[in-house]
Amino acid sequence: MRHPEWEIAVTYYSRALQQQFKDLVRRFMYETKKDEPDWSKIHIFHCWGSRSEPGFYSQTARSYDYEPLTWKAADQKYGKESFNGACTELLQIIQKSNAPKELYDAVLIDEAQDLPVSFFRMVYSTCKSPKRIVWAYDELQNLGEYSMPSPEVLFGEDENGKPLVQLKKDPNRPPQDIVLPVCYRNTPWALTVAHGLGFGVARETPPGSNSGLVQIFDEPTLWEEIGYEAVKGELTLGHHVSLKRKPGCSPAFFSDPEKALVNAEDAVQFLTFESVDQQADWVAAAIERNLLEDELLARDILIVLPDAYTSKSQFSFIFRALLNRGVQSHLVGISSSRDEVFVENSVAVTHIYRAKGNEAAMVYVLNSHECFSGLELAKKRNTLFTAITRSRAWVRVCGIGSASEKLTAEFKNIVDNDFELSFEYPSSAEIKKMRRIHRDRSEAEQKEINRSVSEFAGIVEQIAKGELSSDALPEELLQALSKIYPRGNS
Template identity: 30%
Template sequence: MALEVYPKEQAFRNAPVAKTLLDYLLSTQEDLRLESAFVFCNFPLFREEGVVLTAPLILVSPLHGVFLFAFPEDARAFGETPSDTAKSLEGTYSQVFSKLVRYPRLRNNRNTLAATLEAYLFSPEEPVDYEGDSDLLLVGLGSVKRTLDAQRLPKPLADEIIAEIISVLDGSKALIRPPDRDIKPFSQTSKVARIVALEEEIRRFDRDQRIAYMSEISGPQRIRGLAGSGKTVVLAIKAALTHVREPDARIAFTFYTKALYQHVKQLITRFYRLYDDRDPDWTKLRILHAWGGDVVEGLYSFAAKAHGEVPLTFAQARAFDPHQPFDYVCNRLISNSSLNSLFDYIFVDEAQDFTPSFLRLALRLADEEKLVIAYDVLQTIFDVEMPTVEVLFGTDKRGEPAVHFEEDIVLHKCYRNPREILVCAHALGFGIYGPRIVQMLESKEHWEDFGYQVTKGEFISGQEIVIERPEENSPSSISKDNSINQLIEVQVFSEFSEEIDYVVGQIVKDISEEGVSPEDILVICADDKNIRSYFRNIATELNRHGIACNNLQQDSFGLTDFRAAKKVTLSTVYKAKGNEAFIVFLVGIDALFDRKAAKRRNMVFTAMTRAKGWLRVSGLGTVAERFAKELDKAKEHFPKLQFVYPSSEQLVIMKRDLVTAESGELENVIDRLTEEFSDEDLEDVLSRKLQELRKRKRTHRKKHRTQH
């Protein structure tokens, strides 16, 4: 493995001496035995008594330990003396030592570390004009190798020690820790042991994530990836670090889902406290919902008031534009000739859920266009087109993009699903091995953005394409002890009662023999018509074994939490969207697979990708058998997707069908209501709504006649 540099080698473009050392380490890494080492540039940073401390370069090597370097000659460009540099480096050394020594795995005893920790001043030519009482050693280009060789450890640090050091330095120790699980009574390959290992794996940052949050902001940036790639976490730490660097900067963090507020605040607080001994200044770093209202302020409402406008409510905006009320208020505010920046930095999460008008408003409100957006890709099989920068921010008078992203970072690793489940879900969702493909990513770059590699073929009609998902782009903790057939099982039954017995038996076994908690298990019913029978029977049988259920289908008003302590969750496909569980039972698959509609394929994709560990699919009769055969083909080709690229005519048909599927959104809503309400309740609601609609029409006609 080559020496890894974070965030990027370009971090030292304004620090020539630091770049000299970095170039030397990179070019001689084999000779220096640094192939598995890490370099952090200007990271981590700490705030101590109002001063930001950092080591411009930190080297972490399994064969040598941890080395902090500072560069007096680079510091002179910013008005620092060598003594100032030495003092800052000593402060950083103390901070790093105090962070590392907290963790038992990283110390020999209360006061000494298991790994070497040293700090050096570096000057290419040695010696530098340095006077002071510091005992820091000075090294030059000619003595780096001697210095590292002198610190060579008797044996390399274990992988888990290096991983722990990196997690302390890169901030992943602040990630929210899951509740402790009792795994002692169970084997190391049990499901509960694998779940614990996965939870630990998820609590470490990967390469793409580190690059995304460590890079400083001087213009527009985009961070994108599949759902489950950690965009919200990355954006939160990026906001926290910006606040550490610039405590007086005006920062806004905004998002689409109101329920995200407390989660975001908790994340930012945890990350900020890694680098400063207090909470963030919430008067400077503001967490704002996108719209806002009378009680909770939002980015739009805050900006409207600041520019002398009265913010419109949802009801008021809907009167002007019933279909896109938020789009209307954003465009209205953008048209305000006095609109100017209110924040030094703006971070927008869930950018895929906003119309371009809100992103353009955010860009106008951010000083020097210092806007960072996080964007989910491929939320459904309908979302294969990634909006271009022209679509998001428009064009200038010459027709050129009005904005160019300073950084456009793709998070390739998806933590939500094992590789086996994600690849098979894409195969089934896209119809790769079905009667015909229903959706297609039309370029090599597009597939690579989603974490795949194109290993064969050109995207030309009739060409055979082979695409593979690399192991490093998915979590491995569960996969390494489970074959694809253990992770994904399909059972076909001839009788409804047999399917119920199978599901109940497997759940009981997972809880009693594998140590899985009931709340780690999710049952999704794909059969809308028979959902009550499925859930009633499953709940009754589980209750006989002392296992309770959280039946979301019984909750007509959506007030129940998706997950409840010590209860198995029973959910529809719609309500499961955006949630996940370690073990998912997808029952009644024959009801979803009895039609060829793209909408049904999308529901299959959504249901399958709720599984963080194991997926159990079941259904009745020949339709379920057809699903099983198609899934078997996906398993046979795993970790690859193999298909013939469609003709232009086939692509046209695909897009036409998908437009038809998307335009059936009203039908989707009615389906959802049918699924979640009793026939009597639904009839009552629709009757009242029909009366209101007719009354509105009569009022409109009367008003029209009066005006004329």
């Protein structure tokens, strides 16, 4: 608004954020300038881009007459490091150039925690002096990973070994490194439940384990940085502690009963169903009430599916149930643009990866039972955390069968404890063991575990049928099993 002559780039990691950014920029300009933004000067695009759609990387590459790598080509060449590889290649072209192309007066980067160092160095090269670069990030996007490289690492050094970027804390100038202490997106109750389930605070302790925790911060003080305080016990390794949201870390209107539009009981609800069809029918009926009685618009509602691989087949259930009630819906990126989450007069359904970064007043999380147990449990609990924290006001967590009931029991434990998270903080050694057990597994590892489980299940079935005696098993295996499942607990 103040510098209409500037070329400003806004970039991000999740493609589905484009619609949200354009809407926010447009609203800001109308509120402050009473006019439409000059879209020839404001460039809102994905960090990568494609042959048909401009992106920060692709536009930078073309400015050097360099053909940008497509995702497919980069994936074949670099695998999981595809974007880093593409940016690194382009950086080499830039460094060889005698005249760097300074394309933008300012660059704003969202979801910086998901972007490689090579991308930041590319951004630095394209930004005009005095290098107006703002990067925003959530260090706790995944609960088990919480590190963001320093500016010195992100932007590198000059030819004399001096860091190109250092954040300063001059007493008479605005701070350059800002922590946002208040969470405006989520209600304090939804956020507490999301953290509680994400970490497994109220999870039942499985046999052979000391705790039900799935993951936890290495540094206990991180809890204070994200808005919690110890109300009982001691926030240190190896001690019992009870944590609660600090009143000042949530907007005042959540705690003021006269102003609050949302209360704890209505903010978060868990529901269990007998089948996928029953779940879809209930959600469709609830959404119909949202539209007809609660004065919500279709764009105020978001349905989140935890599994990207089964999202198409699972969408069919909710699509039919909604259509039976005259409600249109779309699967984001499939029956709508991948850059657009919300469509007029249609309810958005998305898998967890496209939901990331977006939000809605009412969120329905489906098939939550898939996040309760199993291999790669940290990833599954992170999925649940992300899904719940898409809600600005209300969230309904739905699931099927006994796994959903057990997840609901965890939720009720947190609610009955007045939204306090009470647990025994593990030692450093226990945290490392926890991380090892619940880590992501390679495809080969998963196949080997599934094969072993299948073989063991076959042996158990033979014993149950009386075709094999338990004393036919090796003594060391029986002793190991007895330690994990003592007779008194069997």
